[in-house]
Amino acid sequence: MTDLSAVPPNGTAGCDERPILRERGQREVFCGLTAIVWLHRKMQDAFFLVVGSRTCAHLLQSAAGVMIFAEPRFGTAILGDRDLAGLADANDELDRLCVQLLERRPDVSTLFLVGSCPSEVIKLDLAKAAERLNAQLRPKVRVVNFSGSGIETTFTQGEDNALRALVAEMPQTDTRQLLVVGGVADIVEDQFMRVFDALGIGPVEFLPARRASSLPGVGPGTVMLAAQPFVGDTVRALQARGASLLAAPYPLGAEGTTEWFRAAAEAWGVPRERFDAVTAPLIARAKAGIERHRVRLGGKRLFMLPDSQLEIPLARFLQREAGMELVEIGTPYLDRSMVGTELSWLPASTVVSEGQDVERQLDRLRAAKPDLTVCGLGLANPLEAEGYTTKWSIELVFTPIQGYDQAGDLAELFARPLERRARLAA
Amino acid sequence: MQLTLWTYEGPPHVGAMRVAASLSNVHYVLHAPQGDTYADLLFTMIERQDRRPPVTYTTFQARDLGGDTANLVIRAVTEAYDRFQPDVMLVGESCTAELIQDQPGSLAAGMNLPIPVVPLELPAYTKKENWGAAETLYKLVRALLAPQVPAPGTKREPRPADRKPRANLLGPTTLGFRNRDDVIEIGRLLADLGIEVNTVVPAGASADDIRRMPEADFNIDLYPEAGRTTALWLEKAFGMPFTKTVPMGHGATCDFVREVAALAGVDPAPVLVRREGDRDVAASRAHWYTRSVDANYLTGKRVYVFGDATHALAAARIATEEMGFTLAGLGTYSREFAREIRAAAAHYGVEPLIADDYLEVEKAIAAAAPELVLGTQMERHIAKRLGIACAVISAPMHVQDVPARYSPVYGFEGANVLFDTWVHPLVMGLEEHLLHMFRDDFEFRDDRPASHLGVAPPAPAAAPPEPVVEAPVAESAADVSWAPDAERELRKIPFFVRGKARRNTERFARDRGLAAITVDTLYDAKAHFGR
Numbered sequence: 034m035t036d037l038s039a040v041p042p043n044g045t046a047g048c049d050e051r052p053i054l055r056e057r058g059q060r061e062v063f064c065g066l067t068a069i070v071w072l073h074r075k076m077q078d079a080f081f082l083v084v085g086s087r088t089c090a091h092l093l094q095s096a097a098g099v100m101i102f103a104e105p106r107f108g109t110a111i112l113g114d115r116d117l118a119g120l121a122d123a124n125d126e127l128d129r130l131c132v133q134l135l136e137r138r139p140d141v142s143t144l145f146l147v148g149s150c151p152s153e154v155i156k157l158d159l160a161k162a163a164e165r166l167n168a169q170l171r172p173k174v175r176v177v178n179f180s181g182s183g184i185e186t187t188f189t190q191g192e193d194n195a196l197r198a199l200v201a202e203m204p205q206t207d208t209r210q211l212l213v214v215g216g217v218a219d220i221v222e223d224q225f226m227r228v229f230d231a232l233g234i235g236p237v238e239f240l241p242a243r244r245a246s247s248l249p250g251v252g253p254g255t256v257m258l259a260a261q262p263f264v265g266d267t268v269r270a271l272q273a274r275g276a277s278l279l280a281a282p283y284p285l286g287a288e289g290t291t292e293w294f295r296a297a298a299e300a301w302g303v304p305r306e307r308f309d310a311v312t313a314p315l316i317a318r319a320k321a322g323i324e325r326h327r328v329r330l331g332g333k334r335l336f337m338l339p340d341s342q343l344e345i346p347l348a349r350f351l352q353r354e355a356g357m358e359l360v361e362i363g364t365p366y367l368d369r370s371m372v373g374t375e376l377s378w379l380p381a382s383t384v385v386s387e388g389q390d391v392e393r394q395l396d397r398l399r400a401a402k403p404d405l406t407v408c409g410l411g412l413a414n415p416l417e418a419e420g421y422t423t424k425w426s427i428e429l430v431f432t433p434i435q436g437y438d439q440a441g442d443l444a445e446l447f448a449r450p451l452e453r454r455a456r457l458a459a
Numbered sequence: 460m461q462l463t464l465w466t467y468e469g470p471p472h473v474g475a476m477r478v479a480a481s482l483s484n485v486h487y488v489l490h491a492p493q494g495d496t497y498a499d500l501l502f503t504m505i506e507r508q509d510r511r512p513p514v515t516y517t518t519f520q521a522r523d524l525g526g527d528t529a530n531l532v533i534r535a536v537t538e539a540y541d542r543f544q545p546d547v548m549l550v551g552e553s554c555t556a557e558l559i560q561d562q563p564g565s566l567a568a569g570m571n572l573p574i575p576v577v578p579l580e581l582p583a584y585t586k587k588e589n590w591g592a593a594e595t596l597y598k599l600v601r602a603l604l605a606p607q608v609p610a611p612g613t614k615r616e617p618r619p620a621d622r623k624p625r626a627n628l629l630g631p632t633t634l635g636f637r638n639r640d641d642v643i644e645i646g647r648l649l650a651d652l653g654i655e656v657n658t659v660v661p662a663g664a665s666a667d668d669i670r671r672m673p674e675a676d677f678n679i680d681l682y683p684e685a686g687r688t689t690a691l692w693l694e695k696a697f698g699m700p701f702t703k704t705v706p707m708g709h710g711a712t713c714d715f716v717r718e719v720a721a722l723a724g725v726d727p728a729p730v731l732v733r734r735e736g737d738r739d740v741a742a743s744r745a746h747w748y749t750r751s752v753d754a755n756y757l758t759g760k761r762v763y764v765f766g767d768a769t770h771a772l773a774a775a776r777i778a779t780e781e782m783g784f785t786l787a788g789l790g791t792y793s794r795e796f797a798r799e800i801r802a803a804a805a806h807y808g809v810e811p812l813i814a815d816d817y818l819e820v821e822k823a824i825a826a827a828a829p830e831l832v833l834g835t836q837m838e839r840h841i842a843k844r845l846g847i848a849c850a851v852i853s854a855p856m857h858v859q860d861v862p863a864r865y866s867p868v869y870g871f872e873g874a875n876v877l878f879d880t881w882v883h884p885l886v887m888g889l890e891e892h893l894l895h896m897f898r899d900d901f902e903f904r905d906d907r908p909a910s911h912l913g914v915a916p917p918a919p920a921a922a923p924p925e926p927v928v929e930a931p932v933a934e935s936a937a938d939v940s941w942a943p944d945a946e947r948e949l950r951k952i953p954f955f956v957r958g959k960a961r962r963n964t965e966r967f968a969r970d971r972g973l974a975a976i977t978v979d980t981l982y983d984a985k986a987h988f989g990r
Contacts, residue, residue, distance in 0.1 A: 058518075058538075059496075059515060059516050059517070059518050059535070060493040060496070060518045061496045061499070062493055062494070062496065063494055063496075063497055064492070064493060064494025064495075064497075065494075066494070067494075067497075086470065086554035086555070086583060086584065087463075087466060087468075087469065087470040087554070087583065087587065088469070088470045088472075088473075088495060088553055088554050088555075088583065090463045090465075090466045091466055091469040091470060091473065091498075092494065092495075092497045094465055094466060095497055095498075095500060095501055096497060105464060107464075108462055108463060108464045109462075109463045109464075109466075110460050110461070110462055110463075111460065111461045111462075111463050112460060112584060113460060113461065113584055113585070114584045114585055116460050117558070117584060123460065126460035127460060130460055130462050133462070134462060150492045150494070150554070150555035151554050151555050151558060153521075154524070154555055154558045154559060155558060182492070182494075182521075183492035183493045183494025183495065183518075183520075183555075184492045184493075184519065184520050184521040184524065184555070185520075185521050187493065187494075392538070392542060409500070410499075410500035410503065410504050411496060411497070411499030411500045411502075411503055411504075411511065412499075412503070412511065413503065413504075414503040414504065414507055414508065414509060415503060415508070415509060415510050415511045417509075418509030418510070
């Protein structure tokens with residue numbers, strides 16, 4: 034893969050110079066494989082085959098939590114002793130298994146081969162495997178590979194890698210178009226489309242598309258809006274293909290959503306009056322939705338543990354629109370090119386930490402005694418038992434939270450634990 | 460390389476975590492990449508534990524691989540010791556760390572910590588969770604008891620007459636199916652027999668509790684998946700006998716009481732009966748309920764049993780001897796106990812299934828077409844898809860399998876719990892008759908689930924009912940066709956036996972070379988197959 038990190042972002046580089054608390058210790062976070070749990074729901078014609086160990090399979094099953102899907106569109110090719118002993122055999126085995134899988138699932142048009150910690154440590158070349166399988170299976174099935182390994186990726190970076198892998202597959206186009214990058218729920222996508230239509234912005238494409246087989250094109254006429262802060266590598270890969278990124282905050286809350294649409298409206302030369310006419314009622318509705326929860330959230334002190342890279346935009350929303358006080362905002366990885374603007378919007382008193390040393394972070398948390406803690410599932414119940422009110426961070430990636438009509442829901446996700454604690458008799 | 464959609468067991472280090480999280484003041488340092496910390500949520504979410512499992516992960520990343528990952532181990536061990544001050548430390552690795560061969564166990568053992576350090580080598584590419592739990596428990600117990608092992612051939616001192624007999628309970632762990640309540644139930648049973656529980660290992664045990672294990676007269680191997688390796692070693696090293704009966708079900712609990720009483724030298728009789736008014740009755744209510752005339756409808760119901768070996772074996776016995784069901788199949792994902800399952804399957808005259816492939820299990824259940832599935836959460840999903848009733852009897856489990864109320868599956872109360880939970884998903888006796896008689900009555904629409912299950916009926920005139928109920932029908936063979944009137948007649952048969960009737964009739968027709976099935980064929984087949 035070409036190193037794209039040198040390509041300067043055409044986007045939101047902020048000038049925030051606050052000191053960042055950088056931690057390197059035990060990280061209590063998911064690996065990138067977890068992104069499969071929502072990606073396979075988003076792209077309904079895709080199958081995600083992890084090439085890894087029993088641990089990978091167990092992780093996916095546990096993160097999917099409830100085991101709701103009778104036969105999911107993801108699975109694990111579990112490496113055995115024999116695969117470790119001879120890579121040649123492992124390649125043959127993988128090919129055999131993919132063909133067998135696709136025979137079972139004729140509805141699958143895109144097969145993602147997903148690298149894991151063990152497959153990367155033994156240097157099993159999944160790019161080569163994808164090449165071999167493509168020669169055999171195209172055009173019926175497209176085989177794409179990416180890494181979701183814990184040694185390379187944290188949680189949502191799995192989606193970034195999956196989307197970046199698709200960039201190479203996107204056809205070339207010179208059409209002037211808006212490309213929304215980063216998966217959002219279908220209902221949010223539909224709402225976005227209605228607003229873009231009302232503003233006269235189009236054509237609008239989404240990456241990922243609902244069907245992995247119908248990829249949008251990309252080229253010099255493509256203008257990008259990032260819907261998620263964790264798609265930095267994908268954005269850079271698209272920039273390398275000529276697309277340009279609009280500087281905008283993320284569409285969380287009324288303010289974030291308005292500024293997000295405004296970036297597109299300005300690029301498309303939408304008159305200010307028209308923009309205001311379209312957005313004013315939506316803003317009013319979003320604010321009304323948030324207002325109900327401001328009572329609960331206003332003045333409450335928030336501590337966020339690192340999880341999804343959504344932390345900076347979420348903190349911005351909670352502070353500016355819901356009136357919360359930010360104690361510490363932890364993020365697994367701080368990509369200034371993607372969240373720089375919003376980082377500069379955070380109050381100077383807020384500690385921003387990158388990476389994690391979970392024990393030390395919990396020491397800080399206990400010293401700070403926040404009113405609300407956002408953390409992963411492994412920590413939530415133990416902290417509740419210590420008397421802290423918590424919000425599961427994973428819900429923030431599984432729930433539609435973007436856009437005007439989810440702004441109230443987003444505030445409610447944080448207000449509910451506080452509301453619940455207030456309701457329950459001591 | 461094996462394709463897996465769902466897995467029955469996690470990797471072996473998760474078994475080690477289950478043991479560590481069960482113990483008191485024991486810490487586990489795990490050399491593992493970030494992401495492997497997901498395992499914490501098994502404990503905090505499925506079992507709603509109020510503490511993090513006592514595990515420190517090194518969470519190495521790609522950038523560490525070129526450098527010195529071994530140093531990360533030393534740092535993690537040092538910090539974990541300083542922060543948690545454990546009495547014992549377990550040190551091991553997950554699948555990825557196994558490949559980079561840092562040997563964290565030896566590294567930690569060489570650090571001269573003032574506590575015992577137990578290195579764990581759990582091969583992640585050949586072994587699984589339950590093996591990991593058994594091996595971890597064995598390694599830990601052996602490490603702590605090594606100084607006390609008597610010289611070979613030493614005779615065990617007989618129990619002084621003035622001391623009550625004592626037993627250790629072996630094997631209960633966190634994330635074990637109903638282990639929490641089983642331990643209480645068996646503890647009560649032992650108390651009734653006048654036997655003291657010396658220690659429970661690993662659940663709740665400290666290092667000192669483990670050191671006291673030889674003070675017991677014998678061991679009770681409650682969960683052989685986790686406990687057998689240790690029980691065998693204690694028998695060899697200390698001459699401590701252990702129980703072979705798992706007290707699940709009324710009959711097995713009676714056998715267990717007799718076995719334990721014999722080992723302890725006490726009288727089992729007072730525990731096997733209960734005084735009710737002026738009469739002696741069986742110690743479990745389930746024993747009487749299965750004899751109640753109401754339970755007649757349970758007779759011969761076809762049941763498929765799949766789970767870990769311990770629970771599957773016990774369930775097969777209860778299903779056949781106590782509920783009067785017919786066993787339609789028996790299987791396990793516990794390869795370590797494949798021999799026992801094969802022997803039991805031969806005894807019941809069914810094909811054994813030893814598999815950890817969910818798809819293979821699904822195929823076997825579909826082919827057996829049972830009326831009830833007793834399985835794990837995986838089988839619950841299979842059964843739901845096939846439209847078959849199901850009760851969960853074994854791990855892997857879901858948060859709903861960890862009820863707030865007291866609900867053991869072992870001992871006499873466990874027998875009562877099992878009776879209730881297995882009967883609940885079935886269409887109940889009287890309701891079954893009403894469905895036969897009034898199948899065209901709108902209140903008794905046969906696509907409705909059992910009324911006591913509280914599932915909303917499909918809205919009238921809405922989309923056709925969910926295909927679950929009809930799923931087996933879709934497997935209809937193409938080589939025989941149904942005459943329209945035969946098809947109509949088939950529709951009159953209640954849904955919960957319709958799939959079987961269809962398959963039997965088709966088999967009957969095929970065996971006789973009939974290309975078309977008429978109403979007569981249907982009834983000829985019914986007469987042929989009986990019931």
